Amino acid sequence: MTGTNFVSGATVSFSGGGITVNTNTFVDSSHVTANITISPSATVSSRDVTLTNPDTQSDTCVGCFDVMLPAPTATSASPSSGHRGTTIDVIVTGTNFVNGANASFSGTGVTVNTTTFTDSSHVTANITISASATLSARDVTVTNPDTQSATCSGCFTVILPAPTATSA
Known part of the structure; x- marks a missing residue:
């Protein structure tokens, strides 16, 4: 935490549940660091942070x-590959x-038509692969609504x- 008039022994606390302050470290009169643990069940939200000096003055x-x-x-x-000119899940x-x-x-030539959320471990992308798509490996990226993303x-x-066989 950054501010002014911090003194040795100052503590940091957070509003709401699910955040445990493990240790507070006084750095100088403008800085105190807190080592925290955030519970997996902590509510996603903005939190207030309070610094309290040993004399109980706080902000x-x-x-x-x-x-x-x-x-x-x-x-x-899965599948890990798809044929040109097809639409697949x-x-x-x-x-x-x-x-x-x-x-x-x-790359180009692969269009995502829809993405369906199944559960926290699976999404299904319905894609169309153009007949002229480049034959190559592609990265697959999943982006959550909060803009955090992951790429395979x-x-x-x-x-x-x-x-296709047409005659013998």
């Missing part, structure tokens, strides 16, 4: 600390996805369509 910085959702991770896509697996998350694919590097590949 509160309103809304100075934000509890946010953990950043997502993206670890795989791709299930992206990871962690910390939230309702409203969107998927995107790197090269986890989806555009491939040629299956062969």
Whole structure:
């Protein structure tokens, strides 16, 4: 915390539940650091931060600390490849996805039509792969509504369509 007139022994506290102050460290008259633990069940919100000197004088910085959702991770896509000229569903697996998350694919020629939130570990992207899409591995990115995102590097590949036999 930054401010003025802090003294040795000052403590920091946070409004709302789910934040535990493990230690307070007096740095100088303008700085005190707090080592904290945020519970996974802590409500996502802005919090007030109060600094209290040992003589009980205190001041509160309103809304100075934000509890946010953990950043997502993206670890795989299934199927991991798709043929040019097709529309398919791709299930992206990871962690910390939230309702409203969107998927995107790197490069050109792959269009995400819809993204459906299944649960915190899965979203389904309905994609169309153009007939002229470059044959290559693609990164798949999932972005939560709070703009935190995760990328699975090269986890989806555009491939040629299956062969078609017309005569023998």
